[in-house]
Amino acid sequence: APEAGTQRMRDVINKNITEEDVIQSCSVAFSEGWSGMKMYFMIGLPTETDEDVKGIAELGRKVRELGQKEFRKSVRVTCSASYFVPKPHTPFQWCRQEEVEQVKRKQRMLKELGRRYRLDVKVHHAETSLLEGIISRGDRNLCKVIERAWRMGCRFDGWTDHFDFDKWMKAFEVEGVDIQPYLKEFPVKEFDKPGAPLVQLPWDHIDTLVKREFNAREYIKGIKAKISPPCELPVKIINGRPTAIAPSSEEFERVASQPLLCYACGMECDLELSRKHLERAVALHKEVRSYEDRISAIKEEGIDRPLVQLTSSVEADSERRAEATLNRYRAVFEKGERIKYLSHLDLTRQLPRAFRRAKITLGYSQGFHPMPLIQYGPALGVGVVGEREMIDFDSPDLLEEAEFLDRINSRMPEGLRFISLAKLPAGSPSLIKVINRAEYSLPLGAPEIRTALSRIRNEREGLSGLEDEEIQARLADEFLRRESWVIERVRKDKRQRVDVRRYTLGLGLSEDRASLRIVTEISPSGGVKPVEVVAAIYGLGGDDTVSLSSRVRRIRLYRDEAADPASLTGHTGDAGGASEHASLAARSLAGD
Ligand code: SF4
Incomplete structure (x- = not known):
């Protein structure tokens, strides 16, 4: 992350790296086998000129040429440029935010240079960053604007496909709040004389321990491109x-006895303790092969091992891995209401941590980047509760179910809970090969469905005298009798036609008739979301399907041995519903 393309600009933001540092880091990465380089920059920084923006493309070009000429690689260089947003409690909290039109012009210039130098240039959505800037340095006057925007339907504004800049601007207008004061430069002092007090900013009542005076000094140094090297x-x-x-x-030992740098920023660090940490860091670095050693090793032996690897830990790790005999387990867990907005990616970070905290050893893959051996079931949509989700994991430990549940559940965050554990026989197929069905439930009392039902009752003949449940069952039956039902799925400006009927294997009311049960196929060729099926049946629009998504529950994942879609398609939604029908054809998985 060089952040800026020229040395002057990097000095303004006190990045404390030179172009030589960037080139050296890239050459290490190229020498280690990487051929794609992604560099992060900002546009709209204080004092920035067009030359600084051109410097971004120039630096990208130099990195690409380095890979091609020095390492004979076909190199792909990406320059990602975000739009600078001044943030409170930083030296740039007083800076103005550059106008959107100026930033867009610079983005176009950078893209044009990127085409010329064969760089992949990515830029941020300017309007999102502008709003971020207004709110970042906002005061309590913005409360009413945020509430107004919410009442006007603004949701998930961090996602560009949901972000509606015009609606936000309308909210400012309705509440009579001008955006310009939040974007301009803020005065630093009450009046222009030495010793004058600093102007009170809306967030100054929050004490981060860093003094305002320190930030003001750093701001003035930054504007003059005077650097402050890292302290301690x-x-x-x-x-x-x-x-x-x-x-x-290598210089360190020569200067180690010098006083450590401190700007007295307000944090009041214990510099004696800092010195002890440095001594420990020096000892660790002595174990690491130097850059020069690595380059000469590459020339002699070819690329074999990573540059930064402690020799002691390499040997210990490989010995440990060679010795361990791994057992494979299948565990069932619940992802409840409290944590249903945790994404699948976050879940894959959360579970290995819980295992570590519970002191349950996981097996690891071999290679440069050992990864915990956990296989996850099909990803659960954000906002969907999972009643019986599954993972397979490898562990050298011999685990008993009761003790496992006790240990792991005491370390899981609220809302995540393991339910069962089973040891799998050697050679068992992986989880993803085993599962081919998912069963979902959706409450029929959901306001989106009730509103749609009364609309359907009014629009269609012959429904007026029927109970709600009868109409629901008829709609499900009509859907199942169709051979196909194609919808248009829109994702990030891409439109895709999907046959939701093809992947729907069962549909009907639950035994208590309070919810709709949907059985879908999970296959490598695709799948369907339960809300897409419901939207098709009830004719729901975009907003309704978004809110309905958070009412869906995935009841279970399982395997239908017959894997015969026809075995469920004839179902008409009788009492017992799709789940009963599905369960006849399904073999429960271990622990289910
Ligand atoms: S007090 Fe600590 S954080 Fe602040 S400048 Fe000194 S060493 Fe750095």
């Missing part, structure tokens, strides 16, 4: 620049 390290002038010497540097 000794400093040396190198090539005319004050440079903090890190424990990884």
Whole structure:
């Protein structure tokens, strides 16, 4: 993340790296086998000129040429440029935010240069960043605007496909709040004289321990492109620049006894303790092969091992892995209401942590980046409760179900809970190969469905005298009798036609007639979301399907041994519903 394309601009933001540092880091990455490089920059930084924006493309070009000429690689370089947003409690909290039109012009210029230099240029959505800037440095006057925007339907504004800039601007207009004061430069002092007090900012009542005066000093230094090397390290002038010497540097031992740099920012660090940490860091770095060693090793032996790897841990890890005999387990867990908005990706981070905290050892893959051996079932949609989700995992431990549940559940966050554990025989097929069905439930009392039902009752003849349940059963029956039902799925401006009927294997009312049960096929060729089926049956629009998604529950995942779609398609929604029908054809998985 060089953040800026020219040295002057990097000095303004006190990035404390030079172009040489960037080139050296890239050459390490190229030498380690990487051929794609993604670099992060910002546009709209304080004092930025067009030359600084051109510098982004120039740096990208140099990196691409480095890969091609020095390492003979077909290199792909991506320059990702976000739109600078001044943030409270930082030295740039007083800066103005550059106008959207200026930033868009610079984005176009960068894209044009990217085409010329064969770089992949990515830029951020300018209007989203503008709103972020207004709210970042906002005061309590914005409360009413945020509430108004919410009442006007603004939701999930971090997702560009949901973000509606015009609606937000309308909310500002309705509440009579001008956006310009939040975007302009804020005065630093009450009046322009030495010793004048600082102007009170809306967030100054929040104490981050860093003094406002320190931020003001850093702001003035930044605008003048004067750098402040990182604190808690000794400093040396190198090539005319004050440079903090890190424990990884060969210079370190020569300057180790010097006082450590401190700006008295307000954090009041214990510099004696900092010195002890540095001594420990030096000892660790002595174990790591140097950049020069690595380059000469590559020339002699070819690329074999990563540069930064502690020799002691490499040996210990490989010995441990070679010795361990792994057992495979299948565990069932619940992802409840409280945590249903946790994404699948976050879940894959959460579970290994819970295992570690519960001191249950996981098996790890081999190679440069060992990963915990956990296989996850089909991803659950964000906002959907999962009653019986599944994972397979490998562990050298011999685990008993009761003890496993006790240990892991005491370490799980609220809303996530393991239900069962079974040890799998050697050679068992993986979870993803075993599961081919998912069963969902959706409450028929949901307001979206009730509104749709009364509309259907009014629109269609012959329904006026019928009970709600009878109409629901008829609608399900009509859907199942169709051979296909194609909908248009829109995702990130891409439109795709999907036959929702093809993937719907069962549909009917639950035994208590309070919910709709849907059985869908899980296959490598695709699938369907339960809300898409419901939207098709009840003719629901976009907003209704979004809110309805958070009422869906995935009851279970299972395997239908017959895997014969026809075995469920004839179902007409009798009492007992699709789940009963499905369960006849299904073999429960271990622990289910
Ligand atoms: S107090 Fe701590 S954080 Fe602040 S400048 Fe000194 S060493 Fe750095």
